Amino acid sequence: MSSKTGIMVCGHGSRARNAVAEFSVVATRLKERFPEWPVEYGYLEFATPVIRDGLDALREAGVDEVLAVPGMLFAAGHAKNDIPSVLNLYQAENPGFTIRYGRELAIDTKMVRAAGDRIREALATVDDSVPMHETLLVVVGRGASDPDANSNVSKITRLLWEGMGFGWAETAYSGVTFPLVEPALDHVARLGYKRVVVFPYFLFTGVLINRIYGYTDLVAERYPDIEFVKAPYLNDHPLVIDTFVDRIHEILDGENKMNCQLCKYRTQVLGFETEVGLPQESHHHHVEGKSTLAADCPCNGNCDGRCGRPDWAAAKAAPEPAPGHHHGHGHDHDHSHAHDHDHQHGHDHAHDHHHHPYPHADHPLGPKSMDGK
Numbered sequence: 001m002s003s004k005t006g007i008m009v010c011g012h013g014s015r016a017r018n019a020v021a022e023f024s025v026v027a028t029r030l031k032e033r034f035p036e037w038p039v040e041y042g043y044l045e046f047a048t049p050v051i052r053d054g055l056d057a058l059r060e061a062g063v064d065e066v067l068a069v070p071g072m073l074f075a076a077g078h079a080k081n082d083i084p085s086v087l088n089l090y091q092a093e094n095p096g097f098t099i100r101y102g103r104e105l106a107i108d109t110k111m112v113r114a115a116g117d118r119i120r121e122a123l124a125t126v127d128d129s130v131p132m133h134e135t136l137l138v139v140v141g142r143g144a145s146d147p148d149a150n151s152n153v154s155k156i157t158r159l160l161w162e163g164m165g166f167g168w169a170e171t172a173y174s175g176v177t178f179p180l181v182e183p184a185l186d187h188v189a190r191l192g193y194k195r196v197v198v199f200p201y202f203l204f205t206g207v208l209i210n211r212i213y214g215y216t217d218l219v220a221e222r223y224p225d226i227e228f229v230k231a232p233y234l235n236d237h238p239l240v241i242d243t244f245v246d247r248i249h250e251i252l253d254g255e256n257k258m259n260c261q262l263c264k265y266r267t268q269v270l271g272f273e274t275e276v277g278l279p280q281e282s283h284h285h286h287v288e289g290k291s292t293l294a295a296d297c298p299c300n301g302n303c304d305g306r307c308g309r310p311d312w313a314a315a316k317a318a319p320e321p322a323p324g325h326h327h328g329h330g331h332d333h334d335h336s337h338a339h340d341h342d343h344q345h346g347h348d349h350a351h352d353h354h355h356h357p358y359p360h361a362d363h364p365l366g367p368k369s370m371d372g373k
Contacts, residue, residue: 006063013043076144122231143173178366
């Protein structure tokens with residue numbers, strides 16, 4: 001009996017409806033590129049379908065061999081442990097059903113070219129009176145408790161800096177590690193450049209994208225003599241889709257090369273020696289498919305996470321004003337919907353993941369600097 005192949009795209013998931021919608025477009029694009037095979041997608045948490053749902057759909061379509069790829073830029077805990085745990089368990093529960101797991105998008109010339117295009121899109125919206133040598137680039141990565149993934153963002157920064165001829169470049173992170181966006185932008189504002197381009201090296205929108213742009217606006221107010229330019233994130237750039245296609249072909253060709261040389265779970269990486277040999281398990285089973293995003297979310301699916309902050313919680317708890325009186329903060333809508341996701345470990349959710357302690361959690365430019373902001 002011949003096997004039938006299918007493709008599974010595995011994502012993290014988000015409470016932001018717009019992010020979930022953008023991720024689903026990847027599956028649509030891959031269906032266009034692989035019309036002979038069924039393509040499904042699923043998430044670890046906070047969105048549906050979950051990964052198991054996608055695998056169920058493939059199995060019901062007669063698929064018995066799945067080519068699974070992580071919808072992630074770099075391999076940190078989600079790509080290295082959480083997704084493989086879900087896939088391995090599903091395969092064990094369904095004898096005769098084979099799942100072959102591919103690698104993350106990683107450092108790739110196509111991804112760098114896609115990033116360059118997004119930066120050029122942003123620069124095309126401003127005048128050309130400021131030369132590149134007087135322009136500074138800040139690349140913002142997701143941030144992880146895995147130095148291997150964090151160092152990859154720095155490499156992307158260098159490739160863009162040298163490839164595009166910026167006068168200077170720095171790397172920042174949206175959470176977990178350091179430096180975070182606001183202290184990083186405060187730092188670069190003192191370097192004397194006339195223009196600062198802030199580029200979120202992210203696949204899709206979400207709370208963190210809005211937070212990055214929000215901190216950019218905040219720092220721009222402090223330095224009115226510097227022009228801050230917000231570049232768009234990667235999204236479904238054609239070269240991003242091309243890279244996904246390459247990852248699928250790598251599985252088929254037997255050239256799937258996950259970088260394990262610097263993996264903190266496999267070898268003693270400086271500062272993370274206690275994590276060698278930790279079991280490969282997912283921390284997301286208890287929140288699969290669960291979302292606290294209210295149907296009437298006033299953020300229209302593109303939440304910036306303000307409702308989870310202490311100041312918003314205090315406003316929610318405050319007594320309602322008497323009829324005829326107005327709130328003093330100037331907002332005409334209620335942000336009290338239950339997102340519960342502005343916390344400082346950088347995962348956009350408040351549940352306890354039991355992550356191994358990050359050794360530099362007290363760094364002055366890292367997660368602690370976001371408290372109360």
